[in-house]
Amino acid sequence: MSTLSERILGGPAGSYVDRVVDRAFAHDGTGVLAMEAYRQMGNPKPARPETVSIIYDHIAPANTSQTATLQNELRLFAAEMGFALTDIGGGICHQLMSEGRVLPGEVVVGADSHSCTTGALGAFSTGMGATDMAAIWAEGSTWFRVPETISINLTGRLPTWCEAKDIVLTVTGRIGMDGGTYRALEYTGDGATALSMAGRLTLCNMAVECGAQTGFFYADKTTQHYLAHYGHTIQPQKVEEGTYCRELSIDLADTEPVLSVPHRVDTVASVTEYAGTHLDQVFVGTCTNGRYEDLERFAHIVRGKEVACRTIVVPASRAIMQQAAETGVLTDIIAAGCVVGPPGCGPCLGMHLGVLGEGETALSTANRNFKNRMGVGAKYFLGSVATAAASALKGEITSPEGAI
Amino acid sequence: MTLSGKAVCIGADIDTDLVIAGRYLRTKDTSVWAEHVFEDLDPSLAPRLKGAVIVAGNNMGCGSSREQAPVAIREAGAVAVIAPSFARIFFRNAINVGLPVIECDGLVCADGSTVIISMEEGWVEAGGIRYPIRPLSPKMQDILSAGGLVSYWRNR
Ligand code: SF4
Numbered sequence: 001m002s003t004l005s006e007r008i009l010g011g012p013a014g015s016y017v018d019r020v021v022d023r024a025f026a027h028d029g030t031g032v033l034a035m036e037a038y039r040q041m042g043n044p045k046p047a048r049p050e051t052v053s054i055i056y057d058h059i060a061p062a063n064t065s066q067t068a069t070l071q072n073e074l075r076l077f078a079a080e081m082g083f084a085l086t087d088i089g090g091g092i093c094h095q096l097m098s099e100g101r102v103l104p105g106e107v108v109v110g111a112d113s114h115s116c117t118t119g120a121l122g123a124f125s126t127g128m129g130a131t132d133m134a135a136i137w138a139e140g141s142t143w144f145r146v147p148e149t150i151s152i153n154l155t156g157r158l159p160t161w162c163e164a165k166d167i168v169l170t171v172t173g174r175i176g177m178d179g180g181t182y183r184a185l186e187y188t189g190d191g192a193t194a195l196s197m198a199g200r201l202t203l204c205n206m207a208v209e210c211g212a213q214t215g216f217f218y219a220d221k222t223t224q225h226y227l228a229h230y231g232h233t234i235q236p237q238k239v240e241e242g243t244y245c246r247e248l249s250i251d252l253a254d255t256e257p258v259l260s261v262p263h264r265v266d267t268v269a270s271v272t273e274y275a276g277t278h279l280d281q282v283f284v285g286t287c288t289n290g291r292y293e294d295l296e297r298f299a300h301i302v303r304g305k306e307v308a309c310r311t312i313v314v315p316a317s318r319a320i321m322q323q324a325a326e327t328g329v330l331t332d333i334i335a336a337g338c339v340v341g342p343p344g345c346g347p348c349l350g351m352h353l354g355v356l357g358e359g360e361t362a363l364s365t366a367n368r369n370f371k372n373r374m375g376v377g378a379k380y381f382l383g384s385v386a387t388a389a390a391s392a393l394k395g396e397i398t399s400p401e402g403a404i
Numbered sequence: 405m406t407l408s409g410k411a412v413c414i415g416a417d418i419d420t421d422l423v424i425a426g427r428y429l430r431t432k433d434t435s436v437w438a439e440h441v442f443e444d445l446d447p448s449l450a451p452r453l454k455g456a457v458i459v460a461g462n463n464m465g466c467g468s469s470r471e472q473a474p475v476a477i478r479e480a481g482a483v484a485v486i487a488p489s490f491a492r493i494f495f496r497n498a499i500n501v502g503l504p505v506i507e508c509d510g511l512v513c514a515d516g517s518t519v520i521i522s523m524e525e526g527w528v529e530a531g532g533i534r535y536p537i538r539p540l541s542p543k544m545q546d547i548l549s550a551g552g553l554v555s556y557w558r559n560r
Contacts, residue, residue, distance in 0.1 A: 016541050029429060033471055036432060040554045059430070067430050113469040113493055129471040129497035131553045138557065143543055177417050178463030182492050211466060211491055264417070349426050370421040370467060372444045 003149040003242035004216050005184045008105055008124040013148045013243070020141045022106035022123075025053040026133050027093045028060060030111035032070045033130035035077045038137055047140030049082035055096055057344040060088035063352040081137070091317025091343040094118065094287040097125075098201055099319060100230025104219035104237055107144075109136055114287050114367065116207040119184075120200035121227070122219035122237050127208065147184040147213045148245040150175065154191030156253040161400045163297070164199030165289055165365065165384035167250065168206045169258045173268030174248065181211030188239055191252045192217060197226040198293040205288045206367050209265045257387050257399050259363075262379035263371040271387055271399045281310045281362040282392040283374075284385060285341070286348045289365035290316030292323050294385045299329040301389035301403050302336035308395030311338040312354045314346035338392075350374040363391050405523040405549065407504060409457040409483045411530065413513035416461025418445065420494065423465065423473035437472050438479035454481035457521070459513035459530075461487065464505075465494025474498040474505075484521055486511060486528060499544050502552035507538040523548075 003013065011017040026034050031054050038044075046052065054074065062068035078085040086096060093110060094117035102108050104122035109115065115127035128142070136142050152171060171185075185207050187200070195203070200217045207215030217223070218237040227234050257271040284290070284298050295315060313333050315321035321343050324330040334340060339354075341347075347354030348366045356362055356375025363381045364374065365388050374380050383391070386400035393403075422445045424437050442449040458477065464487035465473060474497050477485060484504040488511075498505040506521060508528050520529040523545075527534045540548065550556035 016543070030469060030471075032432070037554055041557050064430070070430065070432070111469060113467065115469075127469045127493055129469050129493060129500060131471060131500040132496060135553055135557060143541075145541075177466055178489060178491070181463065181489055208493075211463060213492060351426055351430075368421075368467065370419045372425060373421050376425075376427075376444075 001240050001242055003184065004122065004186060004218065004237065005124060005147050005149060006242065008107060009144055009146045011146045013146050015146050016143055017146060018141055018143050019107050021051065021109050021136050023051055023097065023102055023108045024133065024136045025055060025093055025097060026111035027058050028056040028071055028074065029058040030130045030133065031074050034111055034133040034137070035074055037131040037134035041134060041138060044138045046081050046137045052083040052137060053086065053101065054078045054083050055086045055090060055093040056088045057092045058349060059351050060344045061342065088344070089318055089342050091320070092287045092290065092345055094205065095290065095316035099317060100227065100232060103227065103232060104223060104234050109133070109142065113208045114205055116212065116214040117201055117205040117287055119207065119214040119216045120197065120204040121223055122217060124214060126213045145182065147182055149184045149186050149242060150180060150246045150248065151244040152185055152187050153189040153247065153249040154187060154252055155189050155249065156191055156251045157194060158252045158255055161386055161404050162255045162257055163384045163386060164195060164202040166255050166258050167252065168203045169260055169268050169382065170250065170255060172206060172209050172266050175210040177209065177264065177266045178211045180207065183212050183245065185212050185215040187215065187217050193220060196293060197222055198291040201291065202288055209367055257384060257401065259387070260369050260382035262369050262381065265369060265382065271383065271397060274381065274397045275399060277397040278361060279309050279363050279391055279396055280360040281312065281354065281356060282388050283312045283347055283354060283362060283364040283366070284388050285314030285316060285346050286366040287316060288367040289385050290314055290320065292320045294365070295320065295324045295333065296329050297385050298389045299332040301386060302393060303332045305336055305393055307337045307392040309392060311392040312341055312347060313338045314341040315343050318343050347374060356380065363388055363397060406521065407483045408518060408520040409455045411459050411513050411515055411517050411519045412449065412452055412456045413515045414445065414458060414460045417463045417466055418460055419467035420465055420470050420473040421467055424470065424476040429470065429472055434475055434479045437476035441476040441480045450480055453477070456482050457519040458482050458485040459511060459519065460485060462489045464490045466491035469493045471497045471501060474501050474503045478503040499548050500553040502548065504548060508535050511535050
């Protein structure tokens with residue numbers, strides 16, 4: 001009887017293990033640093049180049065010639081090493097990894113904190129820094145501390161105006177920003193089984209916001225169906241009763257639309273408490289909520305109407321953007337007066353494509369609302385896609401209840 | 405390894421965006437990071453870090469995986485960071501870049517007072533009181549004594 005982390009990493013919670021890394025990836029930001037570390041290590045021959053991806057998403061396309069120069073250097077390096085490079089416009093690294101590049105039971109390391117996202121596929125996926133990434137390129141393996149696990153049992157069904165984002169903000173509020181440090185979160189229960197893959201990815205994406213190494217869903221029929229689309233046949237993972245350091249149970253029927261209030265992700269409040277707050281900008285996208293399902297939900301609410309404040313929508317990947325174009329979802333979003341950005345991180349990290357000005361207030365579907373992150377002197381709330389849509393239409397924080 | 409320095413007290417849940425803001429990341433010049441370290445938390449901190457021991461609250465270094473955060477602290481001249489708990493990626497990164505990070509409960513920080521750390525004997529001394537520290541795994545100790553993961557790897 002063991003947790004999924006113990007099964008995949010092959011050791012009891014608390015122990016240190018060395019494990020081969022099945023997939024390793026870095027982006028245009030961390031990739032540059034990892035390249036530097038790799039050179040300092042003496043540019044060794046990479047152990048398993050075929051398992052390494054470099055994905056340009058953070059500042060893609062480049063915003064300055066300095067950025068462009070660093071990106072060029074990394075492009076050449078990736079070619080020299082034989083690493084697969086996804087250049088600008090492909091999408092956010094976590095989304096691309098979820099599009100058929102990660103399978104259940106694998107050990108996956110990304111040089112980005114939200115690498116926990118693909119835990120939704122039943123893989124042990126976690127984030128590390130650039131020097132760890134360089135060492136993984138060289139050796140093909142790294143050490144892990146097998147995490148203790150917090151079990152989160154989801155029961156019931158969400159009200160239509162709520163979504164996975166409301167669940168994960170509620171969970172983050174309950175566990176707190178350091179309540180999950182070094183641990184793993186396992187989502188189980190009939191409420192978890194009923195969630196779509198997009199919803200699962202949203203939940204696992206934010207595991208790191210309470211300090212966790214990763215978040216998990218057991219691979220099941222939904223996972224099988226999802227991965228079949230990418231040509232993979234997989235076996236479901238059996239849920240075993242493990243030893244948990246903490247157990248939470250959430251009845252999804254009790255969920256309400258919530259926000260993370262600036263500047264802490266774990267300060268979670270009901271949307272109604274902040275209703276009427278003026279907004280200068282709304283941003284829909286990121287590795288948390290830039291999936292097709294999210295864009296479709298957003299379009300459903302804004303269709304035939306016009307947004308009342310600056311609204312930026314950024315699909316998480318090219319495949320998502322293409323699907324949204326084919327189904328008309330993108331047309332609805334554009335017709336409602338939104339700005340559509342190229343697939344990637346967009347304004348999430350406050351570097352380009354929608355940086356906030358001093359004194360401005362925004363609502364974003366991202367995962368982090370740290371002080372000054374999206375713009376110096378600005379504040380921003382985190383919420384669901386439906387909350388973002390209802391709020392964009394009014395130019396102020398608005399509950400989606402009744403809008404969908 | 406015995407380390408000592410003047411305490412610089414900072415709060416809990418200091419995220420890596422506060423350690424070094426995203427707007428300073430588009431360079432490989434580490435002196436830029438050292439110059440702007442903790443700027444959004446308190447701009448007066450950076451010049452005080454030379455030879456300092458940073459004493460933080462819980463969950464030090466939460467947020468992004470940016471390794472520039474511990475590098476900025478190291479380059480600004482801090483000799484170590486002590487906290488009751490660290491965010492996991494920051495902790496790993498700090499060891500990998502050769503910045504000693506020490507998990508220690510109950511230490512009461514008095515800004516400017518001397519803090520002594522004995523890694524071998526496993527204690528921190530502040531205000532005349534010794535506090536036990538949580539030991540690092542043997543591999544982490546080796547990486548730290550080598551001065552970081554790059555030199556550890558080169559020396560293997
Ligand atoms: S979308 Fe935001 S949180 Fe996600 S990887 Fe990009 S910058 Fe990080």
